[in-house]
Amino acid sequence: xxxxxxxxxxxxxxxxxxxxxxxxxxxxxxxxxxxxxxxxxxxxxxxxxxxxxxxxxxxxxxxxxxxxxxxxxxxxxxxxxxxxxxxxxxxxxxxxxxxxxxxxxxxxxxxxxxxxxxxxxxxxxxxxxxxxxxxxxxxxxxxxxxxxxxxxxxxxxxxxxxxxxxxxxxxxxxxxxxxxxxxxxxxxxxxxxxxxxxxxxxxxxxxx
Numbered sequence: 708x709x710x711x712x713x714x715x716x717x718x719x720x721x722x723x724x725x726x727x728x729x730x731x732x733x734x735x736x737x738x739x740x741x742x743x744x745x746x747x748x749x750x751x752x753x754x755x756x757x758x759x760x761x762x763x764x765x766x767x768x769x770x771x772x773x774x775x776x777x778x779x780x781x782x783x784x785x786x787x788x789x790x791x792x793x794x795x796x797x798x799x800x801x802x803x804x805x806x807x808x809x810x811x812x813x814x815x816x817x818x819x820x821x822x823x824x825x826x827x828x829x830x831x832x833x834x835x836x837x838x839x840x841x842x843x844x845x846x847x848x849x850x851x852x853x854x855x856x857x858x859x860x861x862x863x864x865x866x867x868x869x870x871x872x873x874x875x876x877x878x879x880x881x882x883x884x885x886x887x888x889x890x891x892x893x894x895x896x897x898x899x900x901x902x903x904x905x906x907x908x909x910x911x912x913x914x915x
Contacts, residue, residue: 740775744873746819746881751889755902757856757882760820762846764878765861767793767813767821768871769842775870776815784810784823786835798826810835818885819877850900857883859896 752760767784770791776782785792785808798809811823829836849859860879867875886892 740873741876744819744877746877746884747817749818749881749884749888752885754889754891754894754899757885757889757891758899758902760822761856761878761882762843763813763823764821765846766791766839766842767823768861768875768878771868772870773868776874778815778817780814782813782815784813786810786838791838808835810839815874819874819881821878847900847903850896850903852896854896855893856896856899857886857892 767782770784770793772782772793774795776793780795781797783794783797785794785798785805787805787808791810793813798806807828809826809828811825811829813821813823815821826835829839850856852859860882861875
């Protein structure tokens with residue numbers, strides 16, 4: 708199972724915050740990446756938007772990728788051979804088989820959440836839509852707990868590849884910050900679950 712597939716266990720290893728450094732000077736390696744992945748422009752958000760961004764970001768970060776995503780750059784999410792993969796190569800540059808697995812165009816935002824513009828070819832019953840549906844169901848199940856939303860965020864997962872681990876931590880810091888700003892702390896994940904759409908699972912791919 709992918710480390711970023713939604714699960715109900717509480718994250719017990721919380722990565723420490725980096726020390727303040729407004730210009731990123733004197734940082735090397737991991738610390739420099741940590742600084743550059745610090746969420747920026749955090750604001751309070753409606754609960755449904757928090758959920759949508761949590762879901763889409765988790766879906767993107769469950770994909771395999773070996774490069775450092777950049778804010779504002781288009782990335783392309785594919786479902787191929789039973790796995791999600793993220794690529795900088797657009798679907799029209801791939802074979803027809805690869806194009807058929809195209810789920811949507813993903814963009815990393817300044818606050819380290821991800822948005823997805825679904826593929827125009829995404830149709831009900833297709834393998835890609837079914838894969839999204841299964842991920843959605845697992846995501847919904849992960850919220851079926853009395854823990855708070857902050858307590859189930861993926862702050863740290865040691866077995867994940869480096870960039871997935873880095874941006875999962877950034878996502879967690881972003882959502883926690885938005886929840887604090889929105890005075891939404893201490894709300895049980897099960898109460899957040901009640902806000903999920905019931906009829907159209909793919910609608911969470913879009914930002915409100």
